[in-house]
Structures are given as C-alpha cells and as structure tokens.
Amino acid sequence: MTTVEDAFRWARIHAVRHMAACEQAGMRWGETSITEVVTSRAAKAMTVMPFTQRAEALSGADWVWWWVDSRGAYGMLVQAKRVTVSWGKWKFDFNYPDGTGTQRSTLMSAAATLDLLPVYALYLGTGDYRSWEPRTSGHRSGRCLQCVKRSVSLMPALLAEALVVDDAASTYERSVALEDLWEPSTTDALIIPAIQEQLAPELSEFLTNRQDGSRAVTRSMIDRVLRVRFGEFSAATRGDSEVRQGGTHDRLGPVFSRVPADTGHWGMSYFEHMLTPLLHAPPRYVLEVMSGDFVEDSLAAEMPANVAGIVAVRFP
Numbered sequence: 185m186t187t188v189e190d191a192f193r194w195a196r197i198h199a200v201r202h203m204a205a206c207e208q209a210g211m212r213w214g215e216t217s218i219t220e221v222v223t224s225r226a227a228k229a230m231t232v233m234p235f236t237q238r239a240e241a242l243s244g245a246d247w248v249w250w251w252v253d254s255r256g257a258y259g260m261l262v263q264a265k266r267v268t269v270s271w272g273k274w275k276f277d278f279n280y281p282d283g284t285g286t287q288r289s290t291l292m293s294a295a296a297t298l299d300l301l302p303v304y305a306l307y308l309g310t311g312d313y314r315s316w317e318p319r320t321s322g323h324r325s326g327r328c329l330q331c332v333k334r335s336v337s338l339m340p341a342l343l344a345e346a347l348v349v350d351d352a353a354s355t356y357e358r359s360v361a362l363e364d365l366w367e368p369s370t371t372d373a374l375i376i377p378a379i380q381e382q383l384a385p386e387l388s389e390f391l392t393n394r395q396d397g398s399r400a401v402t403r404s405m406i407d408r409v410l411r412v413r414f415g416e417f418s419a420a421t422r423g424d425s426e427v428r429q430g431g432t433h434d435r436l437g438p439v440f441s442r443v444p445a446d447t448g449h450w451g452m453s454y455f456e457h458m459l460t461p462l463l464h465a466p467p468r469y470v471l472e473v474m475s476g477d478f479v480e481d482s483l484a485a486e487m488p489a490n491v492a493g494i495v496a497v498r499f500p
C-alpha cells in the first residue's frame with residue numbers, strides 16, 4: 185500500500201526528472217506534461233478521473249482536487265502555471281488569454297460556480313533552473329531538500345498577484361510545496377488583533393490548534409493568506425461576523441458558518457473565500473468518483489467546460 189506521502193514524493197521526483205531532461209536538451213517543458221507526470225505518479229494513493237472526451241481539446245485545463253478524510257473534505261480547482269526565470273525575475277502568465285478572457289478569469293469563475301478554492305499549481309523547474317535561490321527560512325546550503333520540494337508548489341489564486349509575485353522570496357512565501365500541503369500545522373495562524381475578536385470560538389480553535397488531514401490542507405492555504413493580510417497596514421473591516429447564505433444543514437455545507445467580513449485589499453471576505461470549500465463531508469460527485477460508481481459523461485456535463493477531470497486524495 186503506497187502512502188500519500190510516498191506517492192507525492194514519487195510524483196515530485198519524476199516531475200523534476202522530466203524538467204531536468206528537457207532543460208538539458210534545451211527544450212521547454214510545458215504545464216500539461218508536468219501535470220500528467222504528477223497525477224500519474226501519485227495515482228496509487230488517490231483516485232484520478234479524467235474527462236477523456238475533453239482531454240484533447242483542453243491543453244491548459246483545470247483539475248478539481250478534493251482532499252478527504254474522516255472529518256471532512258477540502259476542495260480546490262487547480263490551474264498549472266510554470267515559472268519563467270529571466271535575469272533573476274520570476275514570471276508567471278496568470279493572465280494568459282484564453283478564448284473568452286484570461287485563464288485566470290476562467291479559473292476564478294469556474295471555482296466560484298463549484299464552491300472550490302481557486303489554486304495555482306506552480307511548476308518552478310529544477311533547482312538549477314532557478315539558481316538554487318533559497319527559501320527565506322529553513323534553507324540549508326546547496327541542493328537542500330526543502331528547495332527541491334518547491335519544484336511543485338501550490339498557491340491560493342488570491343495571492344497570485346503578478347506585480348508582487350516576481351521573485352523567489354515572494355513566490356515561496358505565498359505558496360507551499362505540494363508534498364508539504366497536509367503537514368500538520370503546528371503554529372498559530374497570524375491574525376491581526378481586531379480580527380481575532382471577530383472569530384467564532386470554533387474558528388479560533390481551528391486557527392490556533394494543530395490540524396491534520398483535510399484541515400491541515402485548509403490551514404496550509406489560509407495561513408498564507410492571513411500572513412499577507414497581517415503584513416498590510418490597513419485596519420480590519422468593522423462589522424459583525426457575517427452569516428453565510430445557504431448550507432444551513434449542520435452536516436452538509438461548510439464547516440464554519442460564521443466568518444469575519446474583513447476584506448483586506450482583495451475586496452472580498454477572504455475568510456469566506458478560503459473556508460467555503462471546507463465541508464463536513466465531500467459532495468456527492470466526489471463520493472461517486474471515489475467509489476467508482478458514476479457515469480463519466482453525465483458527471484462531465486455537470487462541470488464547467490474548462491475542467492479536465494477530478495482527483496480525490498483520501499488521508500487514512
């Protein structure tokens with residue numbers, strides 16, 4: 185039995201090998217090939233359900249990812265983006281045009297439709313490609329494992345601001361290595377005091393206690409947003425905690441029903457944006473995919489056109 189940890193380490197090792205082979209041959213590797221390597225190599229520890237009818241038409245397509253355990257599930261819509269490093273500047277084409285707008289706007293609107301967190305899978309090339317530029321903390325000299333792991337990283341789309349994310353430090357600060365995504369969160373999230381006062385007790389507990397599995401994945405994402413918010417000078421948005429619409433049944437819908445209304449500079453409740461995809465139990469279509477009890481065509485018909493398939497990772 186392959187563990188989730190082993191499967192994703194294996195996936196990263198093969199992704200880096202492919203990047204290295206292309207770099208040595210003077211070829212530019214693409215997002216689609218790395219996505220194929222990562223999902224196929226990690227497939228032993230998860231359920232992968234490609235929409236085969238769409239696969240050929242959609243080269244830069246997005247994948248639905250669910251992280252599932254006995255306590256609940258966290259859902260993402262993931263779009264792959266490679267870095268281009270030039271004279272020390274890092275560039276991601278977040279706003280690359282697609283048929284109707286940009287790849288980013290397509291990602292954001294599809295994620296909102298499905299109540300998923302929009303996320304970028306950042307493919308950062310080999311350590312050599314990015315000159316072994318160190319992470320801001322925990323870096324050991326030379327080819328350290330922490331840096332190697334960063335070749336495949338995840339960043340909440342909320343933090344993928346092209347004017348800010350343009351070097352190693354900003355990219356690393358706002359993202360997490362894919363294989364560290366579910367690492368138990370052992371430190372408290374950074375929260376400005378005015379917002380701490382607005383937190384419902386369960387949410388406060390969630391942000392200050394150790395979390396595992398799907399909730400650790402959620403913390404990996406929201407902690408980075410809270411850290412960026414902590415670094416801003418603007419005061420917290422005043423007002424009572426907002427009450428979400430819908431999802432009134434206790435066991436369905438989001439885990440946290442009352443979240444602060446603070447918007448930071450994003451112009452939306454980032455708590456709601458980050459936490460709506462955390463559910464007590466995965467949606468019906470995820471359960472169907474995990475049990476193998478589904479009809480591909482009807483499932484695909486329920487999804488926005490840019491979705492290439494569904495991945496479900498189950499933690500023991």
Ligand SMILES: [Zn+2]
Binds near residue numbers: 322329
């Ligand atoms: Zn390092």
